[in-house]
């Protein structure tokens with residue numbers, strides 16, 4: 001049995017999973033009115049470790065980075081827009097790293113999604129500037145989730 005063969009992307013949130021949909025997407029007790037947007041699947045696991053968040057996720061597959069030639073079309077932005085239309089969440093929590101790419105991505109998503117009537121929030125920092133979300137300790141990350149504010 002090879003682990004690699006069983007690991008795939010969730011067709012709904014694009015997190016890494018063995019089952020599709022993933023455990024978070026399949027769990028009816030999760031809060032469907034919240035979608036937390038992260039750059040990478042590892043950020044999902046970092047936030048899950050805090051137990052401070054009970055909504056769902058959306059993994060972009062990276063961050064907007066003009067210097068590296070990465071724009072919204074290379075990320076799962078269209079899939080997010082489709083989910084907002086289909087699932088009608090109340091709030092999108094943008095949980096990108098507190099660096100230039102993370103900020104650019106958060107601002108882009110805010111401008112894109114707010115006109116559709118959804119609230120877009122960003123984690124409070126708290127988190128070390130320039131640091132990586134998944135290196136933050138659980139207490140700091142939990143506080144950042146609880147203290148999120150509108151973009």
Ligand SMILES: [Zn+2]
Pocket residue numbers: 010011012013014015021022023024025026
């Ligand atoms: Zn999923």
